[in-house]
Amino acid sequence: MPENKWGMVIDLDKCTGCQSCVVACQSENNIPINTEDIFNQRRAIEWIRIERYWEGEFPNVRARYVPVLCQHCDEAPCEPVCPVLATYHNDQGLNVQVYNRCIGTRFCANNCPYTVRFFNFWEPEWPESFKNQLNPDVTVRSRGIMEKCTFCIQRIRRFSKNSESTERDLNPACTNACATDALVFGNLNDPESKISKVKSKGKKRSYKMLEELGTEPNVIYLKKVEKGTKQEHNVH
């Protein structure tokens, strides 16, 4: 068994849909600014996004929030279809995108059931004042290639090189930014890690997104607890 198998637990009961993970990801990973124009073209790039669903009929309408990011599937559908092997699985359980190899067939994006792969339709641009703010540890992707959530692989690397680093240094930007601790990141192979504990504690509520497709995602969702159900008393 490999030493590390990175994964994430997303507790939907804690998520408020505040979008701070989206903003944090945007600045950590040098994601080009999603202007109104780009949104209207339906080409916005958000490595993590909050999907909002409405439930019920007026006036009893409830908003449901689901943060969706690359699920780092063990059986990732995006990997076999790439003709140039630009995306592959590394031994740490991560689904990795090699920007240099990518030629932009967009086959992987079509085959991703979660639609979490993004294509750079345009050359990324930042205002002059933003240029010094770019993260030097992350490649700026040119136009014509695919990109997606990396679980902040640059942070994982830095963590493994520095013996004094803490859990906060390991966590991806979205996890650190989450105000309610809805996102938990860590090593699924380490029974002592926080993620393993959260995972076993929420076992009854846990599910994986579109599990029936057999993609074996490494992101685990914990179901929202409904008001007035038995579960309500057991969770907190």
Added chain:
Amino acid sequence: MQEHHHRTDKQINTDLLSSIFSTPKWWPIATLACLIVYLTGMTAFAYMLNKGVGVTGLNRPVFWGFYMVNFVFWIGISHAGIMISAILRLTQAEWRRPITRAAEVLTVFSLIAALQAAPLVHVGRPWRADLWVFPYDFSRGIWINVKSPFIWDPSAVMTYLTASSLFVFVCLIPDLAIIRDRTKGIVSKIYGFLALGWRGTPVQWKLQIVAGILLSALVLPVFVSVHSIVSWDFAAQIGPEAWHSTIFAPYFIIGAIHSGVSAVATVMVVMVWLFKWDKYITPDHLDAIGRLLIIVATAWFFFFFLEWVYALYTLEGPELAMRELQVFKMPWSAMFIIFVITAYLFPVPMWLFKKVRRNFLWMFITTISVNIGMWLERFLIIVPGLMRKQPLMFNWGSYTPSIVEILMVAMTFAWVLMGMLLFARVFPLIPLFDIKEGMVGRDEIKIGRAKVPASIRE
């Protein structure tokens, strides 16, 4: 039974080489018009290379659009060649003779048109796509991913293109020699070079016939494989729920034959109109291809029906959502109605009438109609499939093609037309030797006192 126009070899030569030795008035105008459309499309392509795929209407989740539709469409048309020249040749259908070459040439040009709409053209970084088709990075141990349908796909298409180009060439050799003998100077030298020293000796004829039969037999597996593999670009994916279907390969193949044979019928009519070859392509030929089309179209319609049954039987959310979009939401519903009518409900009942099958204008209208429908069919599979990919409704999308995509689609049509027009000026579009062979086959020979046909066919 077919009418028999008995013509001498000399007459056949003069009639069928007329397109080469004289330039009709419309020819330069038509070719120039095609060239202008083609160059406009090429300019659009250059613009896309310069600015990036952003200039198309593609978005998330509709990452493939017009280009992919057009690619599948032209691969479909290219199935005409194999159907007509290989299958009808092997089954010895006599009526194929005057149309084999036009069908094969149509195959070659539509395959090249497909390459101009191929994924290779609309990738994000085409200048690096050589890595994919011509992997050179051996030294770093980077090989192509043979698991990807995008590797199978160029292999299949290139095999088909090689085989059908060879086929066209092998069948051209005797005719090239005739042109060589009728021209002078440098032109004669060029035709002579291409004719590979053809003298019409029995050994040469034997070799040419064996090569033709071998090629048509060897090309048969390609007949099944090309469009199956193209369909696996879609069917091998689990992402878009509506594409993940085992029926795709046979469904695509039969659809390809439907559109391909219709395109050949269109070409036949146009050849008669433009070059006045009405003594070689007669209503009998149209009648035969019309009857073939009824069978092919109905087989296709059966698969179309089956695909719907399989889709609805699963009762899967995204599949139903995609079907709902196709049939009930404008503008998709309008396209769907046009598609069903033009691809089947209009032409097939028409072909049931002998008068329609034997009428050039009606055959032109009905076969063009089929191809309008078949283009829409591919569009309605590819785009709505991506728009309603999975149950995550938040990501459901839409797609409107941009002017660049439309110009590049027009470009491929102009390319095929221009290619056929240019070919007709340089090489005979109706195989002379094949027609003569047919005449010999129909001759009567004397056995004792009785006169019997030289061969019994048809």
